[in-house]
Amino acid sequence: MNNSTQPIQENDLHAYVDGQLDPARMxxxxxxxxxxxxxxxxxxSYQQQNDMLHALFDPVAAEPIPLAMHPAARRRSFMPIMRYATVALWMVLGGVAGWLIHGADSAKPAYLASLPHQAAxxxxxxxxxxxxxxxxxxDQEAHLVKWLSKRLDANVHAPHLTEAGYQLVGGRLLPGTDGPAAQFMYQDTKGKRLTLYVRTHVKDMRETAFRFEQEGKVGVFYWVDGPIGYALSxxxxxPDLLLVANVVYHQLNL
Known part of the structure; x- marks a missing residue:
């Protein structure tokens, strides 16, 4: 069949992003x-997402598979491929926190360990x-804050970061591992964007000072304040991200 007679469909566009088309269709x-x-x-924008996800996850995919995950090690010819496929799927879904958090402190509570990864x-x-x-x-900030506060069952606020050179773009509701989460997005005059990830359901968690994780190209400062966990990415x-994190912290504690 001659592909030149076929109109461009959505699946063609996604295959183009993934590099799965033959040269003629490309x-x-x-x-x-x-x-x-x-x-x-x-x-x-889809291609940029792919590039950023590769930068974030490829180093993890290159790590050796923990021995506990392949007790049937003698079947090496097939099982590693399946395990890597499973790991890649879960990373995209954001459903792994434990051993995927590279360099995480083993004494750190599971919730706190997962917070920067989910935010990134x-x-x-x-x-x-x-x-x-x-x-x-x-432009609908009041509605946004009221909506997210209701969905997270907590008083959620959108810090004003003008003094740090960033303006609020808006926000969205996100799925979390134990309940809903929120994301506020900010942008400077050059188009550089920051996001503030907010999670509730932080039961039995003490307040923490700032912690920092590097997730691929994304730096994340995160902390717990009362029943809410925050992560600025x-x-x-x-040092520049820390300056903004301090502004966020003081804004939230006015």
């Missing part, structure tokens, strides 16, 4: 995108979005 999709700038912008995943998924980076924009140098 050329047709490129021509289609050149003629449709809005679609090209959307597809470019949400950051790399949504910050490249051009058309729909948030569910509710900053961004592709900034650690």
């Amino acid at each position: 050329a047709e999709v490129k021509a289609y995108l050149a003629a449709h700038p809005a679609e090209a912008e959307r597809i470019q 995943i949400a950051h790399v998924v949504y910050t490249p979005e051009v058309l729909h980076p948030v569910e509710v924009g900053a 961004g592709e900034l140098a650690k």
